[in-house]
Amino acid sequence: MIGDLLSNIANAQKLSIGQLQQSIQDGTIPQWVGIPMLQKMVQDRQKAEAILARSEEHTSELQSH
Numbered sequence: 001m002i003g004d005l006l007s008n009i010a011n012a013q014k015l016s017i018g019q020l021q022q023s024i025q026d027g028t029i030p031q032w033v034g035i036p037m038l039q040k041m042v043q044d045r046q047k048a049e050a051i052l053a054r055s056e057e058h059t060s061e062l063q064s065h
């Protein structure tokens with residue numbers, strides 16, 4: 001039982017956001033595990049997108065000079 005849960009958690013860390021959402025909905029991954037993990041994944045993606053956007057802005061500024 002605990003081994004199965006730990007295995008599910010380890011596998012959940014390898015999933016995409018969409019796959020994790022589906023696993024939570026299907027009950028494959030318990031909500032109490034999946035929802036916080038999903039929230040962190042979304043936050044991490046948003047941070048990465050913000051960093052990328054700033055990097056692209058900076059690159060275009062350098063190229064225009």
